[in-house]
Amino acid sequence: MDMFVIRGGRRLAGAVAVSGSKNAALPILAATLAVDGSCLLHNVPDLADIRTLAELLGTLQVEVRRTRTGAMQIVHHGDSACVADYELVRKMRAGISVLGPLLGRRGRACVSLPGGCNIGHRPIDLHLKGLAALGAEIRIERGYVIAEADRLHGADIYLGGPCGSTVTGTCNVMTAAVFAEGTTTIEAAACEPEVVDLGQFLISAGARISGLGTPTLRIEGVDRLSGCEHTVIPDRIEAATLMIAGAITRSSVEITHVEPAQLTAVIEKLREIGVGIECRGDALAVDGSGSLTAAECIALPHPALPTDIQAQLTALLSTAEGISIVTDKVFPDRFMHIAELARMGARVRREGASAIISGPARLSGAAVMASDLRASAALVLAGLAADGPSIVRRIYHLDRGYESLETKLRSLGADVQRTRDHADHIPLELADPLTPARPAAPHFATHPSRKKRPA
Ligand code: EPU
Numbered sequence: 001m002d003m004f005v006i007r008g009g010r011r012l013a014g015a016v017a018v019s020g021s022k023n024a025a026l027p028i029l030a031a032t033l034a035v036d037g038s039c040l041l042h043n044v045p046d047l048a049d050i051r052t053l054a055e056l057l058g059t060l061q062v063e064v065r066r067t068r069t070g071a072m073q074i075v076h077h078g079d080s081a082c083v084a085d086y087e088l089v090r091k092m093r094a095g096i097s098v099l100g101p102l103l104g105r106r107g108r109a110c111v112s113l114p115g116g117c118n119i120g121h122r123p124i125d126l127h128l129k130g131l132a133a134l135g136a137e138i139r140i141e142r143g144y145v146i147a148e149a150d151r152l153h154g155a156d157i158y159l160g161g162p163c164g165s166t167v168t169g170t171c172n173v174m175t176a177a178v179f180a181e182g183t184t185t186i187e188a189a190a191c192e193p194e195v196v197d198l199g200q201f202l203i204s205a206g207a208r209i210s211g212l213g214t215p216t217l218r219i220e221g222v223d224r225l226s227g228c229e230h231t232v233i234p235d236r237i238e239a240a241t242l243m244i245a246g247a248i249t250r251s252s253v254e255i256t257h258v259e260p261a262q263l264t265a266v267i268e269k270l271r272e273i274g275v276g277i278e279c280r281g282d283a284l285a286v287d288g289s290g291s292l293t294a295a296e297c298i299a300l301p302h303p304a305l306p307t308d309i310q311a312q313l314t315a316l317l318s319t320a321e322g323i324s325i326v327t328d329k330v331f332p333d334r335f336m337h338i339a340e341l342a343r344m345g346a347r348v349r350r351e352g353a354s355a356i357i358s359g360p361a362r363l364s365g366a367a368v369m370a371s372d373l374r375a376s377a378a379l380v381l382a383g384l385a386a387d388g389p390s391i392v393r394r395i396y397h398l399d400r401g402y403e404s405l406e407t408k409l410r411s412l413g414a415d416v417q418r419t420r421d422h423a424d425h426i427p428l429e430l431a432d433p434l435t436p437a438r439p440a441a442p443h444f445a446t447h448p449s450r451k452k453r454p455a
Helices: 020-035 048-059 093-106 126-135 167-177 193-204 236-248 260-272 307-317 335-344 373-385 405-411
Strands: 002-007 013-017 039-042 063-064 072-076 108-110 137-141 144-146 156-158 183-187 209-212 217-220 229-231 254-255 276-280 283-287 296-299 322-328 348-349 354-359 367-369 390-391 415-420
Touching: 002 373, 013 405, 020 039, 020 048, 020 063, 020 072, 020 093, 020 167, 020 193, 020 390, 048 063, 048 093, 048 373, 063 193, 093 108, 093 126, 093 144, 108 307, 126 137, 126 156, 156 254, 167 183, 167 193, 167 217, 167 367, 193 209, 193 229, 236 254, 236 260, 236 283, 236 373, 236 405, 260 276, 260 283, 260 307, 296 307, 307 322, 307 335, 307 354, 307 373, 335 348, 335 367, 335 373, 367 373, 373 390, 373 415
Parallel strands: 013 254, 039 229, 156 183, 296 322, 367 390
Antiparallel strands: 002 390, 002 415, 039 072, 063 072, 108 144, 137 144, 183 217, 209 217, 254 283, 276 283, 322 354, 348 354
């Protein structure tokens, strides 16, 4: 297993490019199951989750290979297989996104239920409700959901749940509905840019979908989809994480290859906290040199603040002046990072679906453990801001969703090394905490001369 060794306290500088979106690429790759003919996908990030889904598609007679230019080519070798195995789906919940494409195109899907998750309860009842409304017969047997239909038919479907709409559920129902006879209307559809990107891909393949990016989708059924070429959108969560890397290290950095319009809520919130942000076409100039103040953040479905950034915001706000509240209304139990951030000196406690943060804390490097993808990112960010070395264990969580994060951070001047998780690689200060620390540079978070800049 790998871990990161981070020597914090360095200011960052320079520009870094964002990769393609994981959460857009996954349902698009799954939807290639529903397309007759070969597809070419550009800007697909090289990530553990993408490789796992490619492996899963391989078991469903769909070959996924990288071309010499880095694009992904998808080639079909048959369409009789319909079983998505537990051993692959348990590694990655997004495996459930083959359910809609298999049912729509092949008339039968047998997909393992993904099981437990570190970010809280994640049912798929809305996916099943939507597919049943399209006429599928659905049963759960031996840990698998089995959905079958000779022919799907258009329906009016409401996909709202207790925590808003469902991103992957909307993707599954929309893709299946592409093949339904007649018209389907999905109300309370997810408006996330990743759902829009899947819709654009399906349209390129011949689907007839309108209303993308709004809560009401209208889908006119077609008989078949044909091969197409598509470029995946940039990863807005990676972009936001890199913006926070600039802010938490009180640095000026430029994040390129982004779509600022997909980051409006994040940009507005960071400005409110005191981070200077300037949009320059497809780049964002981030200036974290002002003093940062507490804020109230509520993660909600798009276009509000994304849940996938609440852990990173919590890390940032632990270094800001005052009491902050970060509430997650999408995954109200997504707070495993709090205890690890506390090990680094953050003063943060949980109250229901909120983290209450008293800042500013002077973060101190520590050995911490990643529990899920975005929690890992929060710990890495805290490590960048901390005095002295940190180790972040179980980095495989991070590798599921960030392409070469350590390389990108190093290109900005951070000291982040990937190494095997082995006693020999533990920095002396962490192996024996009473060892006098190496003299550290003055800590940037408490620099007296920084003034809050106007939003
Ligand atoms: N929900 C239900 N019933 C359902 C489906 C969802 O009650 O049938 C609830 C969930 O329990 C949750 C809320 O609805 O409270 C939203 O869940 P959603 O279905 O939208 O989440 P998802 O599709 O499983 C995707 C992303 C997540 C991201 C969420 C929310 C992918 C592969 N995953 O998950 O990304 O947090 O949307 O935006 O797209 C991540 O990248 O770290 C990550 C977890």
